[in-house]
Amino acid sequence: MGDIDIYSQISNMKDVDYKNTLALVSLIEILIDKGVIDRHELAQKAREIDNCEQPMKTPGNCGGFSPPNYRSCPGTHA
Incomplete structure (x- = not known):
């Protein structure tokens, strides 16, 4: 049971990491498009x-x- 829980937690962490990365990249692209940076x-x-x-x-x-x-x-x- 413990192994399944660990795999589930890793999967959730990967999903959160992807969403955070997507938000950050989107924000950076908006700032570049607007000429802020x-x-x-x-x-x-x-x-x-x-x-x-x-x-x-x-x-x-x-x-x-x-x-x-x-x-x-x-x-x-x-």
Whole structure:
């Protein structure tokens, strides 16, 4: 019985992940279509955040982004 429950939970998590990803991609596409952001800015910001978001990783320039419980990035006031 336990294995079936685990498979069910994994399936539910995959569904939630898909819906969250779909919502995020839709929002990004709307912002790009409206000219609020462009793909280059989005890619650059993703790289900046990725450099800071991993625990105990040497921080990069995060433009003020400092996730909770993570090492602060240069330029943050946390």
